[in-house]
Amino acid sequence: MRLGIVGLPNVGKSTLFNAITKAGAEAANYPFCTIEPNVGVVAVPDERLEVLAKIYNPEKVTPAFIEFVDIAGLVKGASKGEGLGNKFLSHIREVDAIVHVVRCFDDSEIVHVEGSVDPKRDIETINLELIFADLEVLERRLEKTRKLAKNSKEAAHELEILEKIYSTLESGRMARTLKFDDEEDLKFVNSLNLLTFKPTIYAANISEKDIGKENEYVKVVNEIAAQEGSEVIVICAKLEEEIAALPDEEKKEFLKELGIEKSGLDNLIQAGYRLLGLISFLTAGEKEVRAWTIKKGTKAPQAAGKIHSDFERGFIRAEVVPFDVLVECGGFAQAKEKGLVRSEGKDYVMQDGDVVIFRFNV
Ligand code: GDP
Numbered sequence: 001m002r003l004g005i006v007g008l009p010n011v012g013k014s015t016l017f018n019a020i021t022k023a024g025a026e027a028a029n030y031p032f033c034t035i036e037p038n039v040g041v042v043a044v045p046d047e048r049l050e051v052l053a054k055i056y057n058p059e060k061v062t063p064a065f066i067e068f069v070d071i072a073g074l075v076k077g078a079s080k081g082e083g084l085g086n087k088f089l090s091h092i093r094e095v096d097a098i099v100h101v102v103r104c105f106d107d108s109e110i111v112h113v114e115g116s117v118d119p120k121r122d123i124e125t126i127n128l129e130l131i132f133a134d135l136e137v138l139e140r141r142l143e144k145t146r147k148l149a150k151n152s153k154e155a156a157h158e159l160e161i162l163e164k165i166y167s168t169l170e171s172g173r174m175a176r177t178l179k180f181d182d183e184e185d186l187k188f189v190n191s192l193n194l195l196t197f198k199p200t201i202y203a204a205n206i207s208e209k210d211i212g213k214e215n216e217y218v219k220v221v222n223e224i225a226a227q228e229g230s231e232v233i234v235i236c237a238k239l240e241e242e243i244a245a246l247p248d249e250e251k252k253e254f255l256k257e258l259g260i261e262k263s264g265l266d267n268l269i270q271a272g273y274r275l276l277g278l279i280s281f282l283t284a285g286e287k288e289v290r291a292w293t294i295k296k297g298t299k300a301p302q303a304a305g306k307i308h309s310d311f312e313r314g315f316i317r318a319e320v321v322p323f324d325v326l327v328e329c330g331g332f333a334q335a336k337e338k339g340l341v342r343s344e345g346k347d348y349v350m351q352d353g354d355v356v357i358f359r360f361n362v
Pocket of ligand 1: 007008009010011012013014015016072105107110205206207208235236237238239
């Protein structure tokens, strides 16, 4: 599961990506594997792990991870093959969600490709390229489906959906503004892998001078995002780059001085995790306290399988206690004594923050 960072040139994408790689470097001893230079892996900030670590004093604390891909090079005209346009568009197709960086800082030293700072125009420029690319995909698909629709009810239904998306894009709206309640319809739309259907966060990149202040540019981004039901995270990429390089303790001190609780990057990572439809269940013991990533809706045996395939194969039950309840009791064993640990079977849908012990046959 990956998020792709897109945006016009000079809006702060590389700066943000550097912040991500710097923040990730600290986690170098954690289990992940990646070699591609344009992929950054970061720990998902999770205060619950710190709390559990205080209770269990484990040898090791392992957070969940999330991957960001730097997709530089998207420019006006990309869908018409300008720059390395099509190549970048195909990179966006490969990611599961998008972080769209928007320049919301004034700086006469830094040239804006369009000559001025204008978030609305910038967002529309990028979104239009994505729309053009999707229209092309849809046109091919429509042609095929129109033929099939003459003899097939299913194809006729698909044709309806394709036409609905096509007219939405033609009117300048993103496909993700459409809602598909029917599960089969949604599956079909997902299979089209449209750029404009990918869940998106707008990252409003503000100046260090504007931290904690109202910003007119951000307001514009908020309005656009609200219209399409997307989230906005305000960051100052330049500052994030500096913060990310600090050791944990100093980082907290620094944020306190700035009068903010969480860095913009931390907010972005957490929002990205949610956007991908991911949640964490937790395991806690003296060896390790750990967050495990699952898709929302995952059932207990498949969650167990994240730890080890044997756990899934031999799954008997899951002993589950919500994080808050465990903390209130002072530990898993104490919660169990109080009868607050539930025994859940193979149909149990895991919840974010479940602290779990899986029971299984070997
Ligand atoms: P990219 O082309 O989108 O990857 O943009 P860069 O990350 O290379 O940033 C372009 C320029 O803007 C660089 O000189 C950055 O230092 C500067 N920049 C990026 N983020 C910020 C920011 O938050 N505040 C200020 N003042 N400058 C920034």
